[in-house]
Amino acid sequence: xxxxxxxxxxxxxxxxxxxxxxxxxxxxxxxxxxxxxxxxxxxxxxxxxxxxxxxxxxxxxxxxxxxxxxxxxxxxxxxxxxxxxxxxxxxxxxxxxxxxxxxxxxxxxxxxxxxxxxxxxxxxxxxxxxxxxxxxxxxxxxxxxxxxxxxxxxxxxxxxxxxxxxxxxxxxxxxxxxxxxxxxxxxxxxxxxxxxxxxxxxxxxxxxxxxxxxxxxxxxxxxxxxxxxxxxxxxxxxxxxxxxxxxxxxxxxxxxxxxx
Numbered sequence: 001x002x003x004x005x006x007x008x009x010x011x012x013x014x015x016x017x018x019x020x021x022x023x024x025x026x027x028x029x030x031x032x033x034x035x036x037x038x039x040x041x042x043x044x045x046x047x048x049x050x051x052x053x054x055x056x057x058x059x060x061x062x063x064x065x066x067x068x069x070x071x072x073x074x075x076x077x078x079x080x081x082x083x084x085x086x087x088x089x090x091x092x093x094x095x096x097x098x099x100x101x102x103x104x105x106x107x108x109x110x111x112x113x114x115x116x117x118x119x120x121x122x123x124x125x126x127x128x129x130x131x132x133x134x135x136x137x138x139x140x141x142x143x144x145x146x147x148x149x150x151x152x153x154x155x156x157x158x159x160x161x162x163x164x165x166x167x168x169x170x171x172x173x174x175x176x177x178x179x180x181x182x183x184x185x186x187x188x189x190x191x192x193x194x195x196x197x198x199x200x201x202x203x204x205x206x207x208x209x210x211x212x213x214x215x216x217x218x219x220x221x222x223x224x225x226x227x228x229x230x231x232x233x234x235x236x237x238x239x240x241x242x243x244x245x246x247x248x249x250x251x252x253x254x255x256x257x258x259x260x
Contacts, residue, residue, distance in 0.1 A: 001025050002047060002077070002163050002195055007056035009039075009046055009219075016042045017219045019056070024195040026161040029186045031210030031227075032199045035240055038216040040199045041082065044165050047197070048079050061160050074102035077163040078149035082171065084141070086133055092144050093129040096120055099151035111155060119150040122184055124177075138172040146181060153194070164188065166198040170205065178202075182209040203258045207231050208249070215239055231256045 002024040009017040017039045024030050024047075032040050045051045047058060049065050058065040060077065068076075078099070086095065096119055100112040120126040123143045128136070133144060146169060153162045164185060170178035182198065186209050189196045200206045206213050207227040214224040217239050223230045233246045236258065249255035 001059075001061070001161070002197075003059045004043075004047060005057050005059070007043075007046060007058065008054050009042055009051060010054040011042075015054075015219060017046065017053075020221045021056075022214055022221060022224055024163060024197050026193040026195045027189055028211040029182075029189050029196040029198060029209055030212050030214060030224075031206035032197060032214045032216065033201070033203060033206050034216035037218075039219040040216055041167055043216065044079070044167050044197065044199060048077055048165055049073060050079075060163070071102050071105075074152065075162075076153065076160050077165065078152040079165045080146060080149050080167060080169050082167045084145045086141075089132050089134065091129065092120070092125060092131050092133055092136070095133050095144055096129075096147045096151050099148040102152060103155075115155045116147075116151050119147040119154060120144075122150060123147040124180060139174060139177055142169070142172045143177065143181070146184075150184075150188070161193065161195060163195045163197070166196065168199050168201065170200070170202070178205060185209070203231055203236070207256050207258065226254075227256055228254055231258060 004020050004022050007017055007020040008015065020043060034040055042051060046053055060068060093116065096116045097112060100116065117126060120129055123146050125143050125147055133141065149164060166185065169181050173181060182205060185196050185198060188194045210227055212224060213227050213230045215222050215230055231246065233244060236244050245259040246256045249257045
């Protein structure tokens with residue numbers, strides 16, 4: 001598991017996260033929601049080691065995160081940031097092949113190529129492999145970046161659990177691609193026992209794809225449970241200061257459907 005224990009983060013004198021404890025379990029998708037400025041992206045950056053906590057600790061697969069080398073982390077944990085800027089005229093294939101760079105010690109060109117094509121096929125971008133990356137639309141670029149992080153942790157030869165940390169992965173995607181992206185992430189979680197954390201603004205996507213939903217407010221974790229138990233009308237009103245109606249999803253009564 002990827003575990004945060006009593007995690008606090010400060011930037012300057014301002015406390016951004018306060019005493020956060022949660023677990024990302026292999027085989028599940030944990031959706032993280034909350035208002036703007038709640039600390040969601042800071043939490044993700046701290047979990048992957050980009051930001052050092054002021055207090056608390058992080059363990060990945062029962063080892064303290066600081067004990068992992070950068071290469072070891074990259075093989076076991078891949079991060080999709082909100083924005084991935086790339087202006088050089090690389091092909092789509094080259095961009096996704098970059099995800100294989102942590103595996104340089106076990107370099108096998110044929111394996112790298114096969115895994116890269118697998119990741120592109122999973123994200124619906126295999127037909128674009130020869131296209132120049134900057135020529136793609138924002139949504140297409142986001143899918144290529146998603147393929148890159150899939151390639152990063154696919155085919156890992158050890159038995160360690162692996163993790164995907166996704167920071168608003170659907171922000172640039174149309175409705176069909178949003179569902180494609182999250183269904184791929186959830187399928188990976190189930191089929192390959194990968195732990196997935198996805199920061200989402202769309203509460204209905206969080207309810208539909210999250211096995212659990214963690215809710216942040218003002219840097220505090222105020223709830224973490226199944227979508228049915230966290231996303232009710234009163235709670236959403238309290239957290240987001242916005243009134244909604246919540247009904248059972250027509251396809252699954254255990255999933256709430258939020259009507260704005």
